[in-house]
Amino acid sequence: MDVPHFLMIPYPTLGHANPLMHLSRVLAAHGCKITVLNTEFLHKRANTEGAEPHNPKGPQIEFVTLPDGLGPQDDRSDHMKLIFSIKSHMQPMLPKLIQDINALHVNNNITCIVVTVTMGWALEVGHKMGIKGALLWPASAVSLALCDCIPRLIDDGIIDSDGNPVKKQEIQPYPNMPMMNTTNFPWCTLGKILFHHIAQEMQTLKLGDWWLCNTTYDLEPAAATILPKLLPIGPLMESECNKTSLWQGDTTCIDWLYQQPPQSVIYVAFGSSASIDHNQLKELALGLDLLNKPFLWVVPPSNDNKANNTYSDEFHGSKGKIVGWAPQKKILNHPAIACFISHCGWNSTIEGVCGGVPFLCWPLVKDQFFNKSYICDVWKVGVGLDKDENGLISKEEIRKKAEQLLGDEDIKGRSLKLKELTLNNQVEGGHSNKNLKDFIRWQSNNNAHVIWKLL
Structure with a gap:
């Protein structure tokens, strides 16, 4: 047949x-x-x-x-x-x-x-x-x-x-x-x-x-x-996760991750079509500086902001690496990753769950807000970021919530359990x-x- x-x-x-x-x-x-x-x-x-x-x-x-x-x-x-x-x-x-x-x-x-x-x-x-x-x-x-x-x-x-x-x-x-x-x-x-x-x-x-x-x-x-x-x-x-992506990832970031200590890197990615204005981008950049931890930040080529000097003159970024696109599933399964600052798009949500990585949630549009509710309130594997009176997520908020997340052993434990539960379906x-x-x-x-x- x-x-x-x-x-x-x-x-x-x-x-x-x-x-x-x-x-x-x-x-x-x-x-x-x-x-x-x-x-x-x-x-x-x-x-x-x-x-x-x-x-x-x-x-x-x-x-x-x-x-x-x-x-x-x-x-x-x-x-x-x-x-x-x-x-x-x-x-x-x-x-x-x-x-x-x-x-x-x-x-x-x-x-x-x-x-x-x-x-x-x-x-x-x-x-x-x-x-x-x-x-x-x-x-x-x-x-x-x-x-x-x-x-x-x-x-x-x-x-x-x-x-x-x-x-x-x-x-x-x-x-x-x-x-x-x-x-x-x-x-x-x-x-x-x-x-x-x-x-x-x-x-x-x-x-x-x-x-x-x-x-x-x-x-x-x-x-x-x-x-x-x-x-x-x-x-x-x-297993060969990068082979099905429409865009070719920058694989140099994997080599860079192997040079970082286990559970030390903050991974930042907002999908392929996110739009973040200059003031908010500046707060994010300065927030990463304040954390003083290694970070890997994906800024897709479709974004207007392509180079470090467009974020802020105050941004140093000396501990981080910025790439145009990346093999995300490999990154989220790398032992160096500590947490995922994510827009909570569904593909990224599933990939983060399967990596057993805690989320710092930054929803932007559409169903991402509902996905954040599941991450933070139902599965309890992440923490949400709150805007200030100016409608911005401030650098201090980014530092505070990231430090809170990185210090929460219960969230880390639930993330690993959810990973196992999810992967067992396959x-x-x-x-x-x-x-x-x-x-x-x-x-x-x-x-x-x-x-x-x-x-």
């Missing part, structure tokens, strides 16, 4: 492409055939940045591309523009691409399309062509549940029809979840048009038979009871391991059913 053939379609950002590539490699390792569809721009950038998309592990992964409809000078950080351009240009071309792929793999046609959020239109295409579909949600399962209950939040008068909170208040979206401030809903910073897109997208995503998520039952037990289609398959981790017999095998078995049975119908 032919093996399942998955067509993987990520939204073209690092936070979507990386987890989908991790899942692709895991499925390929289980003998599945994988075709990854990237936008031409993303594919070219991956080649340029050294991610080696043409050199996957084994022959089971192939790459294809379609244009996103934007020109080389267009601003692809304008997500509203990118989302609608992708849908209007890629959706009409996808059926022909699928037919071409199937023509090359006559005995192993595409049996399932897996997308990340905002690419739900591909599930519509697949549905019309009789191809099963699934979603890989790149954030927490709780944020997925929250987006799924948008109609109820409107009906209950919590938000208006444009997604705005009717009033600022603390609510508990579902039983056994932390309280959440209504101003921190994931869509609150996105604007009216993107909110309506998300609401519509959630309906489209129901075409997917499964909603896969890089999480575990232990980390988010409530979400598994709320969403019947949810299939926790996390943590999506690999061993043979673990919950996520079983879920992944069930997902592959579902596709294998579906493939056999299709073949039987054809006969």
Whole structure:
């Protein structure tokens, strides 16, 4: 019998492409055939940045591309523009691409399309062509549940029809979840048009038979009871972790880490698209100076602030190392790391948990505030940073909270226990391991059913 053939379609950002590539490699390792569809721009950038998309592990992964409809000078950080351009240009071309792929793999046609959020239109295409579909949600399962209950939040008068909170208040979206401030809903910073897109997208995503998520039952037990289609398959981790990143990490920082004492380095990273203004950046830099400890600070090349002298004339940084990008999973598993100053994006949260590293939480937008609640209040493996009367996290606050975190042996102990609990999901017999095998078995049975119908 032919093996399942998955067509993987990520939204073209690092936070979507990386987890989908991790899942692709895991499925390929289980003998599945994988075709990854990237936008031409993303594919070219991956080649340029050294991610080696043409050199996957084994022959089971192939790459294809379609244009996103934007020109080389267009601003692809304008997500509203990118989302609608992708849908209007890629959706009409996808059926022909699928037919071409199937023509090359006559005995192993595409049996399932897996997308990340905002690419739900591909599930519509697949549905019309009789191809099963699934979603890989790149954030927490709780944020997925929250987006799924948008109609109820409107009906209950919590938000208006444009997604705005009717009033600022603390609510508990579902039983056994932390309280959440209504101003921190994931869509609150996105604007009216993107909110309506998300609401519509959630309906489209129901075409997917499964909603896969890089999480575990232990980390988010409530979400598994709320969403019947949810299939926790996390943590999506690999030994050669840097191979699936869209950007090539600066591996010199690993050599530098080996020169530092155990549990001495403060790791600072805010993801691939964080925006921090100059005054706040200055406070962060001076806070690291005040700590007088070795630090490793990732400042992505897309940021405006690229060189030490743009942070502050007062910033010395003599004990630290600043890099443009880094192999984060390797860093978080390095014995020299003491704590992680993080924006609490879900990928970083999972990677920090799997590294057993305590968090100093600095959420910036969207679901990061809710992730912070889990880190600090539910799992209790981190400490939050508070803003002053000027709306800044001061250098003194950074020093105080970092010293508090580094001196808390209970948090360190809980971090290591949570690491063990989370990683156990991927061993043979673990919950996520079983879920992944069930997902592959579902596709294998579906493939056999299709073949039987054809006969």
